[in-house]
Amino acid sequence: MTSIRQRNQRLILAAASEEFAAKGFDATQTLDIALRAGLAKANLYYYYQSKENLYAKVLLEFVEPLLEASAVLRESDDPVAGLQAYIAARIRIAREHPHIAKVFSSELLLGGRQLPEECRDLLYAEAQRNVECLRSWIDRGLLAPVDPEHLMLFIWSATRTYTNLGWQMAHITGRQVPDDGDFSQAAATITRLVLGGVVPERVGAIGGLLFAT
Amino acid sequence: MTSIRQRNQRLILAAASEEFAAKGFDATQTLDIALRAGLAKANLYYYYQSKENLYAKVLLEFVEPLLEASAVLRESDDPVAGLQAYIAARIRIAREHPHIAKVFSSELLLGGRQLPEECRDLLYAEAQRNVECLRSWIDRGLLAPVDPEHLMLFIWSATRTYTNLGWQMAHITGRQVPDDGDFSQAAATITRLVLGGVVPERVGAIGGLLFAT
DNA sequence: GTCTATAAGCCGATAGAC
DNA sequence: GTCTATCGGCTTATAGAC
Numbered sequence: 001m002t003s004i005r006q007r008n009q010r011l012i013l014a015a016a017s018e019e020f021a022a023k024g025f026d027a028t029q030t031l032d033i034a035l036r037a038g039l040a041k042a043n044l045y046y047y048y049q050s051k052e053n054l055y056a057k058v059l060l061e062f063v064e065p066l067l068e069a070s071a072v073l074r075e076s077d078d079p080v081a082g083l084q085a086y087i088a089a090r091i092r093i094a095r096e097h098p099h100i101a102k103v104f105s106s107e108l109l110l111g112g113r114q115l116p117e118e119c120r121d122l123l124y125a126e127a128q129r130n131v132e133c134l135r136s137w138i139d140r141g142l143l144a145p146v147d148p149e150h151l152m153l154f155i156w157s158a159t160r161t162y163t164n165l166g167w168q169m170a171h172i173t174g175r176q177v178p179d180d181g182d183f184s185q186a187a188a189t190i191t192r193l194v195l196g197g198v199v200p201e202r203v204g205a206i207g208g209l210l211f212a213t
Numbered sequence: 214m215t216s217i218r219q220r221n222q223r224l225i226l227a228a229a230s231e232e233f234a235a236k237g238f239d240a241t242q243t244l245d246i247a248l249r250a251g252l253a254k255a256n257l258y259y260y261y262q263s264k265e266n267l268y269a270k271v272l273l274e275f276v277e278p279l280l281e282a283s284a285v286l287r288e289s290d291d292p293v294a295g296l297q298a299y300i301a302a303r304i305r306i307a308r309e310h311p312h313i314a315k316v317f318s319s320e321l322l323l324g325g326r327q328l329p330e331e332c333r334d335l336l337y338a339e340a341q342r343n344v345e346c347l348r349s350w351i352d353r354g355l356l357a358p359v360d361p362e363h364l365m366l367f368i369w370s371a372t373r374t375y376t377n378l379g380w381q382m383a384h385i386t387g388r389q390v391p392d393d394g395d396f397s398q399a400a401a402t403i404t405r406l407v408l409g410g411v412v413p414e415r416v417g418a419i420g421g422l423l424f425a426t
Numbered sequence: 427g428t429c430t431a432t433a434a435g436c437c438g439a440t441a442g443a444c
Numbered sequence: 445g446t447c448t449a450t451c452g453g454c455t456t457a458t459a460g461a462c
Binding site: 031050 | 456458
């Protein structure tokens with residue numbers, strides 16, 4: 001039994017995600033969110049008090065999936081399985097929440113000042129656990145000696161891009177919106193590059209010149 | 214002999230880049246740009262007519278460097294040298310124009326509606342040339358059969374991230390702003406992953422499982 | 427809980443003197 | 445070319461009837 005309250009809050013959150021994703025925080029108008037949700041603008045303030053608070057609630061929706069996807073890296077003690085599952089999990093959540101993922105990216109790009117500090121700390125601690133995991137794999141020779149922090153940044157940027165760059169994707173692939181094939185190609189390409197570059201038995205002799213840039 | 218006109222236009226462009234980068238188009242106020250440039254707000258309108266026009270001029274500053282960096286991929290017919298130089302060039306321009314690079318990223322994220330159509334076409338054509346170059350390398354067996362469009366997207370996202378995500382970098386590395394070491398580590402890591410994943414003699418047996426995600 | 431009408435203030439843009 | 449003063453419109457947020 002979903003109350004009127006729950007239903008409306010969901011409608012507003014969904015509408016807000018889409019508007020914020022399309023135009024960014026500052027350019028979206030609360031009126032447009034209300035129209036998209038099919039409610040009067042005053043209702044939006046009745047449920048969420050302010051535009052900024054609504055925005056924070058949208059961001060919050062993405063934190064839990066993000067933390068869960070991140071923990072996947074350390075589920076087994078096998079770098080190949082871990083990295084592969086981690087990349088797949090990140091692509092999956094970006095795909096399941098395309099609008100919020102974009103809002104989140106935009107927020108990070110502007111410095112993350114509207115992301116509640118508590119969230120930042122949770123995400124940071126989670127990232128540190130993954131860095132430690134990578135470092136331990138490297139120490140035990142299970143992973144090539146790549147910089148673990150940069151490897152993480154790299155995976156983040158790659159998995160984020162596919163949902164974010166609407167028109168770049170469209171221009172390049174000739175389609176309007178990333179489809180099933182794009183996502184599996186993305187996962188395949190990223191996985192291949194990451195594993196090809198960091199798993200010892202897959203790494204050939206990496207000459208010193210590669211690090212001379 | 215730099216005229217007053219030239220000097221002021223430069224001051225305004227620089228100030229605008231920083232403000233737009235820090236807050237995004239919609240959240241930056243023309244008054245703040247003027248204050249940062251050390252001029253009266255009216256002068257800004259005298260030189261650039263409107264906020265949107267000023268923004269477009271900021272974006273324009275990045276197109277030429279971007280096109281030049283892109284062409285580097287095809288300078289020789291060697292995938293290793295080409296990819297390595299291309300990654301280095303993209304990191305270099307993002308580093309030389311950190312603010313504009315960020316403005317550009319933000320604009321792309323929001324759909325690129327304010328990027329003049331002429332620019333879009335130039336960038337698209339340039340990207341297509343690179344895709345064709347990669348495809349020819351693949352056809353001749355110089356490069357592993359990775360999807361060339363996804364490889365491009367991948368390099369774009371990776372090279373962009375290091376300058377954009379100020380606080381993500383800061384949180385992870387403990388520094389406020391990416392420094393020399395970060396940039397060379399970035400170049401090294403990206404180059405290593407890309408070359409390790411796509412240059413045939415560096416690629417081990419890539420099992421089918423890698424593509425099953 | 428819902429909705430209309432309106433307050434309050436901010437910000438892009440300009441007029442017009444110097 | 446420069447600068448002050450100000451307009452005019454737009455947008456968040458709320459008051460208050462239903």
